[in-house]
Amino acid sequence: MIAYFDGRFMPKDDICIRPDDRGFLFSDSLYEVIRYYPGRLFRPEAHIRRLNHGARHLALSCKDFSFLIPVVRDLISQNHLESQDALVYIHVTRGCAPRNHPFPVPDPEPTLYVCVSPFDPSARERSRHTGIHAITVPDIRWSRCDMKTTGLTANVLANQQAAENGAAEAIFVRDGVLMEGTHSNFMAVFDNIVTTAPLSNYILGGITRETVLEICQKSDILTSESPIYENRIHLASELMITGTTTEVTPIVALNGRPVGNGKPGPTARALQAAYADLTSL
Template identity: 50%
Template sequence: MIVYFNGEFVPRAAVSISPDDRGFLLGDGVYEVIRSYNGRLFALEAHLKRLEYSLQQTRIERPAGVDFGGVAEELIRVNGLQDADALVYLQVTRGVAPRKHAFPPDTPPTVYAFAAPFEPPREKWRSGVKVILVPDIRWLRCDVKSISLLPNVLANQQAKENDAYEAVFVRNGVVTEGSHTNFCAVFDGRLFTHPKSPYILPGITRDVVLDLCRNLNIPVEEYPILEKELPDADELMVTGTTTEIMPVVQVNGWTVGDGQPGPVTRKLQRAFDALTKRKAGLA
């Protein structure tokens, strides 16, 4: 595998991360994950805009002269992923310096990126998945895509131990999002999702789904979903870059609707699939 590290495309085995890197010591960094369909990066500009936002919010210096989009495209090319399903991971940390909490002066950021094949969860898209509800113990800047993901890791491990696909966070009785997804519910044909705020990541797939809803005349409400209202939902789904649109058919021990992916979810899945095929030149 060829990766990108601080201005160079090199074999992954040649990369040497300093033990003093603030990403390693303090989780002081941000990242993005971008899907590639048939060698075409999906929603690239939206991902790069969110990366810039994360850098600004964390006050990490933007790496000088780095074209993140060009890096992502070159990683797809040099790893022979032009005709494959793949993902690109981009990470920027505050750089290498002695371990102190305050920002180190005159320290260039560390940039690391890779591309890898990706196997879409097609069977789960067809059948739907189980999720569990967990308390949202994360910090209050979930709108920043930080590499500090310990609460998400613990929640996702809890999901795995309960044979669930995802852990969905609940804060003060309100459903916010999943450990690596956004969350939507359908009530009487109307799609609800948590409004953008510091409590959730502004998901790229979430935005695409809301645009598809408008094109398909599916009413949308960006409004908090109460945990106590979930059993009354007709359909539930989680969305994300690697998740796309995933039907949720079970929450903890109870069944969503009739236990099958619902018509709104199916309509959105078809529309999303058609969109990615068009963007990839496959339709």
């Protein structure tokens, strides 16, 4: 596979990361994952906007990565993926410097890595059809979840806990409020209102989350960006996660207890259909 590394297109296997890169040493870095549907990238500008947000707040020397969109399109072409599903991975670090906690002076050049890979959506499609099981876990992450940094230790541990309990996702609970999943945003339906946590430093502003809220508005589905309290979750008729690879996936059991009738609900089905229409344009 051909990848893009520090301004050059080159074989992925030939790329080497220096051991004094701050992304390697401190997770002083950001990433994005963009879905490619046959023939087009899905909302690349929104992903780059989120990457730029993180770059500003991390005070990286480069704060506008819009130049990557044509790079990504070129990678899709060079790897002959134009007619199939694929994932784009973007990784940017502060760069290389002697190991020291403060930012290096002067600013190093950021390390920039972009790769593309084929993506088989069939397994995810089965999960979307049948729904998934999820668990809740305490939110032990740091307080800047709005930045898509690579420091994902808490997410990895929580997702492993889900796997060990036969679940596909773990939902973080902070101060009695369900926030988001380890790699997804979280939504609940109360009295026919699609509810999701409001944007804050405690959740990632998901591109799929944003898209689903737009679909709801156009479809006259009521929405509410408000806290989802743990002590009220049993009142939800439907639960679901949203994400780049999961799209809209119903949760049919939470902590071993059925959600609603234990099957994907009508709101999730309607959102899935509308999302499929949007991505097939």
